[in-house]
Amino acid sequence: MEKLLPRFLEYVVVDTQSDPYSKTTPSTEKQLKLAKKLVSELHQIGMQEVSIDQNGYIMATLPSNTDKKVPTIGFIAHMDTTPDFTGKNVKPKVIKDYDGGNIVLNEKKNIVLSPEEFEDLLQYKGQTLITTDGTTLLGADDKAGVAEIITAMEYLLTHPEIKHGKIRVAFTPDEEIGKGAHKFDVEKFGAEWAYTVDGSQIGELEYENFNAASAAIKIKGKSVHPGYAKGKMVNAIGLANEFLSLLPPHEIPEKTSGIEGFFHVYKITGDVESAEIELIVRDHDLEHFEARKNLLSDIEDKLNTKYGDYVSLVIEEQYRNMREKVEPVFHIVEIAEEAMESLGIEPLIKPIRGGTDGSQLSFMGLPCPNIFAGGHNFHGRYEYVPLQSMEKAVQVIVKICELTAIQIR
Secondary structure, eight states, rough: OOTTEEEHHHHHHHOOOOOOTOOSSSSSHHHHHHHHHHHHHHHHHTOOEEETTEEEEEEEEOOOOOOOOEEEOOOOOOOOOOOOTTTTOOOOOEEOOOOOOOOEEEETTEEEEETTTOGGGGGGSSSSSEEOOOSOOOOOOHHHHHHHHHHHHHHHOOOSSOOOOOOOEEEEGGGGGTTTTTTTHHHHHHSSSEEEEEETTTEEEEEOEEEEEEEEEEOOBBOOGGGGTTTTOOOHHHHHHEEEEEEEESSSSOOTTTOOOEEEEEEEOOOOOEEEEEEEEEOOOOHHHHHHHHHHHHHHHHHHHOOOSSSSEEEEEOOOOHHHHGGTTTTTHHHHHHHHTTOOOOOOOOOSSSHHHHHHHHHHTOOOOOOOOBBBBBBBBTTTHHHHHHHHHHHHHHHHHHHOOOOOO
């Protein structure tokens, strides 16, 4: 366990930001720098069948050490960090014995991590926190998960008295851009089920997530001298504004929680001649999800009927709610729940307001709930992770391996 912190600190300084506009896999070459490091490390700790394919997917095996016939299970984490915020030149800070007060991340820029704004901090008074320096994200999403899985495998290798079946691990690229499972070889992985180690605070255990789609709205305009524009000009910016005005104003990320869905507009570009809106659609309920997509199509039709053929909508499916694939094999959630409880961790079972590789993998034939990696405030400068939560995640992984073998008769 003493290697967990230095291992994590080594990972986060490697820039692995993915690129949603890239056509390659991995989407950025720099992800392979960490991938090659992980392959070497897996060999060093004694893992077998270590491989990396042409797309940057890493797999490895911890062989069974029991004569019992035990299901092969897996653990998965992703190597990339979000394109939403810079992951270049990460300078992690280690705060020992956190006193419950403000943490000055960057004195020069007056960037402060405060429990007044992020009250979850108070849960970790007296613990060791790893934070950013205020200028980048940290990358605990999901390099904490990567470090925890490798540390757990190393622990099992050095403690053969803990009996377990065959364990498979995998590290994927491009999860943050919704492509982490696109080229995952489920057959090669060969597990009956797996767990993504990609959740947030300690205790999180999740087996349902958003249904998700992206939408691109392209709008053509017609530029005419504004002094003589009446009945002639079609302002693409005005049409873009009208399109957005027809979306429900309270169904946005900043006004929703729990299982409430939303539309999230994250990019608008344009001028009089052309404009483009990029947004995502999210909802846990499949019927509501379909209704949201239909609303976008209805708005497209309404504006084209009103003004002419100026608006073009393209919707792309991203992932679906894994609940329908996990519930038939619900014992895999119960094993993780029992593992946490046996370690004095209160399981926090709740829907993910997002997605993981596991959501897509579940529909590819690999049921895959999500367990905590320990971090908070992902995708920004205020990201942090308590070391003790990471240590507990390692213990949960080990315990899941042990319980899977114990419970098989």
